[in-house]
Amino acid sequence: MDLIIFANDLYNLVPVTKEMLENISIPKGTDCFDLCNIIRENFTTYITDKNIYIINNTDLFYGCICGD
Secondary structure, eight states: OOOEEEEEEEEEEOOOOTTTTTTOOOTTTTTTHHHHHHHHHOOOEEETTTTTTETTTTEEEEEEEEEO
């Protein structure tokens, strides 16, 4: 799974690693889309007036790409 992040005027794919998920509880039977929501909830902040999710106070979170 990769995260789609917009940073420095470029879209980037950031691979999800075991280290990123180390302190997050993931229920058994979670699929890729559920995992994307869990990651979004734990790593982003929602800005209501702009309707966006941000990571690291500057980068925009767009979603995930699920793969093999």
